[in-house]
Amino acid sequence: xxxxxxxxxxxxxxxxxxxxxxxxxxxxxxxxxxxxxxxxxxxxxxxxxxxxxxxxxxxxxxxxxxxxxxxxxxxxxxxxxxxxxxxxxxxxxxxxxxxxxxxxxxxxxxxxxxxxxxxxxxxxxxxxxxxxxxxxxxxxxxxxxxxxxxxxxxxxxxxxxxxxxxxxxxxxxxxxxxxxxxxxxxxxxxxxxxxxxxxxxxxxxxxxxxxxxxxxxxxxxxxxxxxxxxxxxxxxxxxxxxxxxxxxxxxxxxxxxxxxxxxxxxxxxxxxxxxxxxxxxxxxxxxxxxxxxxxxxxxxxxxxxxxxxxxxxxxxxxxxxxxxxxxxxxxxxxxxxxxxxxxxxxxxxxxxxxxx
Numbered sequence: 001x002x003x004x005x006x007x008x009x010x011x012x013x014x015x016x017x018x019x020x021x022x023x024x025x026x027x028x029x030x031x032x033x034x035x036x037x038x039x040x041x042x043x044x045x046x047x048x049x050x051x052x053x054x055x056x057x058x059x060x061x062x063x064x065x066x067x068x069x070x071x072x073x074x075x076x077x078x079x080x081x082x083x084x085x086x087x088x089x090x091x092x093x094x095x096x097x098x099x100x101x102x103x104x105x106x107x108x109x110x111x112x113x114x115x116x117x118x119x120x121x122x123x124x125x126x127x128x129x130x131x132x133x134x135x136x137x138x139x140x141x142x143x144x145x146x147x148x149x150x151x152x153x154x155x156x157x158x159x160x161x162x163x164x165x166x167x168x169x170x171x172x173x174x175x176x177x178x179x180x181x182x183x184x185x186x187x188x189x190x191x192x193x194x195x196x197x198x199x200x201x202x203x204x205x206x207x208x209x210x211x212x213x214x215x216x217x218x219x220x221x222x223x224x225x226x227x228x229x230x231x232x233x234x235x236x237x238x239x240x241x242x243x244x245x246x247x248x249x250x251x252x253x254x255x256x257x258x259x260x261x262x263x264x265x266x267x268x269x270x271x272x273x274x275x276x277x278x279x280x281x282x283x284x285x286x287x288x289x290x291x292x293x294x295x296x297x298x299x300x301x302x303x304x305x306x307x308x309x310x311x312x313x314x315x316x317x318x319x320x321x322x323x324x325x326x327x328x329x330x331x332x333x334x335x336x337x338x339x340x341x342x343x344x345x346x347x348x349x350x351x352x353x354x355x356x
Contacts, residue, residue, distance in 0.1 A: 021114070026067055028111030030098065032142065035064065036090060036108060040099035044077070044089035073098070104150045112145040117303045124307060133311030139210040144186060148250070152188040156249075157196030160278075160351065163344050167276070170244055171197040177244040180205065180268060182235045182261070183251030187215025187228070194224045204230040205238060236260040242270045249278045250349070252330075253322040254305050256312035262334035266356050275336075275354035281346065282321045293348065297321050327352060 030036045038053045039045065045053065047062035054061075065088045068074040073094065077087045096103040116137055123134035162168045171177050176199040181190045184204030194202055206212050215230040236257055246265050252258050265275055280297050283290065290298070301320035309315050318326065324341065331339045331354050342351040 023071055023073075024111045024114045026064060026071075026111070027073075027098070027108055028115045029064060030068070031108040031111055035061070036099040039074070039088070039090035040095045044087045046085060046087055048084060050088070101146070102150050102153065104154045106147075106150050109145040109147040112142050113147065116142065116145070117300075120303075120307075124303065127307055127310065131310065133309070134307050136308075143214070144211060146186055146188065148185070149188045152192040152249075153195075155346075156189055157192045160344055161193070161196070164276075164342060164353070167245060167274070170272075171200055174199065176200060178242060178270070179203070180238070180240065180243045180246045180265075182238070182246060182248045182265060183207075183254070184215060184230060185211050185251075187211075187218045187230055189247060189249055190215070190228050190230075191218060191222050191224060194227050195222070201227045202229075203240065203243075204228065205233040205235060206230070207232060207234060236264050238264045238268055241268055242273075243268050244270050244273045246273070246275045247278070248275065250280070252277055252279055252327070253318045253320050254308055255318075256309040256315035258316055258318060258330045259333045262330055262336070262354070266335055269356055274356070277327065277352040277354060278349050279322055279327065279352070280320055281348050281350045282323055284324060294321070324350070324352075 033056055034054050035050065035056075038050060042053060047065055048058050050056075050065065051058040051061040062083060065074065065076075065086075066083075069076040069079075069088060075089045075091055077089075079086070090099065096105045098106075098108045100106055101109075120134050120137055127134045161171065171179075171193070177197070179190075179193060179200055179202045181193075181202055181204045184190055184206045185208070187204055190202040190204045193200055204212075204215055206215070209232050212230045212232050215228075216225070219225045219228040219230070235255065246268055248261075248265070252261070255261050262275070269275070281293065282297055283294055287294070289295075297320045305320035306317060309317055309319075316330075324339075328339045336354045336356055338355040340353040340355065342353055344351045
């Protein structure tokens with residue numbers, strides 16, 4: 001293929017990408033306004049009916065419905081009918097992806113994540129010039145898109161931890177195991193573990209006050225507040241001890257000083273305790289062009305993970321693409337004697353067990 005063909009190929013790729021980005025922004029609207037939820041729970045609707053159900057304006061809803069039908073995201077009963085009389089439905093096969101936040105296949109959160117990422121782009125331009133960090137994203141108006149909720153509730157304590165026999169036995173045995181979840185976010189990992197292991201008590205730590213407040217609310221709603229505690233604490237300053245297991249899930253690469261955090265975590269362990277790090281599944285070495293998953297990890301690294309760590313003059317500046325060799329180096333510098341890559345299969349994540 002000559003140079004002109006390559007040029008045209010890139011032009012067409014960016015045009016497709018723009019269409020995909022616009023589609024995700026319409027998914028944002030569907031998620032935020034409860035449009036998918038209404039179609040899933042209350043059934044097909046005309047634009048007037050869906051607007052009435054969701055407290056929205058009919059003309060906006062009509063355009064959204066037409067876009068979604070034109071894009072194949074919704075079904076429409078009669079394309080030749082008058083606009084106000086067309087009835088639209090959410091295909092049953094699409095409900096897990098667009099309307100069921102407890103299903104591991106749920107992806108409507110992607111629209112929320114992309115909208116939030118786009119909001120900080122002007123600040124990120126300035127950060128690229130100065131080498132610092134953009135201001136933190138405000139919690140409102142959406143709050144944090146809890147994309148990891150279905151993954152934790154369905155997989156963490158039902159498949160992943162049981163696949164590590166030694167840990168599974170300890171979490172099921174007496175005396176009750178103590179667990180710490182570092183960078184716990186809104187608490188779903190701790191909740192999932194407490195639900196699956198009735199004897200376990202979990203302490204969650206995170207720097208984000210809003211996340212901690214949400215985690216406490218979630219624990220109350222789940223009836224687990226007696227076994228779960230959440231506090232706003234810097235992971236490098238943790239002082240509690242005798243934990244049988246410390247988890248760091250999709251968070252180590254975000255930390256500005258991962259070695260200091262791991263040193264602190266090591267002091268928290270009971271004599272036979274260990275650390276479970278779950279992080280992005282990336283290639284062992286840099287490759288270009290890379291797989292679609294690797295490109296996705298790099299995209300989030302550029303827009304979010306690396307910038308969030310750049311405010312510290314002593315930052316390790318890891319980014320989302322933390323390769324196994326990098327994690328091994330961090331663990332060795334923190335004093336761990338070994339790092340095991342666990343044989344747990346997942347399309348997006350890699351599982352490490354750190355032994356003190």
